[in-house]
Amino acid sequence: MQTKHDKPTIDQVARKASVSKTTISRYLNGRYEFMSEETRKRIQTVIEELEYRPNNLARSLKSNHSGLIGVVVADISSPFASILVKGIGDQCTASGYHTIIANTDNDPVKEKEYIEALIDNRVEGLILNITGHNNEFIIELGAEGVPIVLADRAMSELYFDTVTSNNYQMTYQTIEYLIRAGFKEISFFTEEIGVVSSRRIRMQAFLDACKQHFQHDCEEWIRVCSFSDLNDVQTSLLDFLGTDKGPHAVFAVNGVMMLSLAQAITNLNLVMPRDLGLCGYDDWGWTSLVPPGITVISQPSYQVGVEAAKRLLGRIQQKKNMRAKVIELASSLIIRGSTKL
Amino acid sequence: MQTKHDKPTIDQVARKASVSKTTISRYLNGRYEFMSEETRKRIQTVIEELEYRPNNLARSLKSNHSGLIGVVVADISSPFASILVKGIGDQCTASGYHTIIANTDNDPVKEKEYIEALIDNRVEGLILNITGHNNEFIIELGAEGVPIVLADRAMSELYFDTVTSNNYQMTYQTIEYLIRAGFKEISFFTEEIGVVSSRRIRMQAFLDACKQHFQHDCEEWIRVCSFSDLNDVQTSLLDFLGTDKGPHAVFAVNGVMMLSLAQAITNLNLVMPRDLGLCGYDDWGWTSLVPPGITVISQPSYQVGVEAAKRLLGRIQQKKNMRAKVIELASSLIIRGSTKL
DNA sequence: TTGTACGCGTTATCAG
């Protein structure tokens, strides 16, 4: 009695409508140019009766067109990624594509496995938020003809279209703002930089801006600590504040670090901007609520997703060999009380 | 020259290894029980040389086993959903399944389209965070044999396994806590309730708890406003505080409303708990940072995802007709300064 | 231990 559940095939429709599969197939693909009004009606009726829907697996297999886009992100639970994914999804949907999303947890092994699995399922293209540890593999994939766009995190050379925000410029500009605002010592709080381009670029911008304005290397102002270890963050913070000059400011490399810093500051009963200034990435909605409001850089995550998808779909549709290109979208600096001396 | 990019098929492998497809197929599926050590080695070599990977579309088509799970959420950009999705993904991955994620933006039309598309791609099961406006359709799908699990939002009758947090109990308990803490007027701030079960249940718990303790209906304490319209929230808040009794407390139906309320409170220069108490759903990381700390209910979103996936995979694997069941996971109440009179 | 031949549900090429 489980045949009741089996989905009807094009054959059954054909039989019931007393025509051949071919005709049904034509109908399905809108090629009713050479079809009598009558058969057309009949087919329509039968399809509705049977609630027939074509099997996309078979269709994809035959046509080499799955209508699927693979998306691989490092951490879907971060607001940056989830909003990015939303942008990608909206754009893909608008073009009749669907997205398969995979989450790597920043694990290169998972990353490779997922990408392979996506390819195995014949996605037509990939949007990647890379860990940075599978670059050769990914480059080879690209060479084999798989359309690929990088989102947020770039490779050191331009192999693929890359959509990011203007990390360097924005960070540089923010550090300059801090200096103009009167801060004399500025610390850059980051988690392990590794090979993640956005972190690396932000750090470089920090170093360059400091060197430009303070006339000396400022590497000792970089604090690498684990955002998941609040004690670590607190210790680093106190250590930095312990230097005597001041006024001190702290820059957060990303939203997670920003949260840790805000927690540390709260725990230590420090008052902004009296005891220290705080600013950095990202604006995840709550930064205006922590008195006196935290100065933040707001990234256009949604737009990054949209542009990445647009670029990928463009590449998929016109098989031309467009040159790889970097698309940098502008973030915005939102100045609040935490950095107003 | 583009043949270079074409992926090798099982036939090519077979030819190159001088055996038949069958043998390759056996090799791929680990059935080397009847295979000479030698052919096995040879096949392995050829596969590596050609970098052959089986086409999952063909495989799925033939075997009726796609290894894909469809996930449909109302808003992927919300922390609740993105963490839920992470839990689902982790669990599915652990069982060798992949997830296709679709985002409905709470739009019933999109919801139906996506579900159909997922079915067309032969996902083996669905995890749904429903809008509530396609219930008949979904129920029919279930009747046709598609394994379905609901996450977070339930239907009014128990058609499917449903994984949620203990909304009623937790909300009731929180309202009781507020009353014990000394609040005399409690407002329930929500966006349009519609057919979303979690909102409805929380509201009911609020009403029941108030009635129980204040001995009268408290519907006038419910404020429906649009979280995207901050003015609306501020006006409603002032309106509520305008009543003379006090002390006043406000309960947020979800994390988005909580954020709006916190913003409204900041904008209006209100001080907690002096001017009002604030608590509710959700704990999205920042609530401890707004002085004096906001009392929140923390949902086990990740665990909801994990359990939903477990349940679905169980259903897929053992084709038995398990009875539909509700799995309620416990949230936790985190008491902070905002409600300590 | 290995191979032949057919089918999964579609689409495309031809012929009628």
Next chain:
DNA sequence: CTGATAACGCGTACAA
């Protein structure tokens, strides 16, 4: 205007 038939890439009885 319509219908056989082959093919997409793989898995599996059945045969050898």
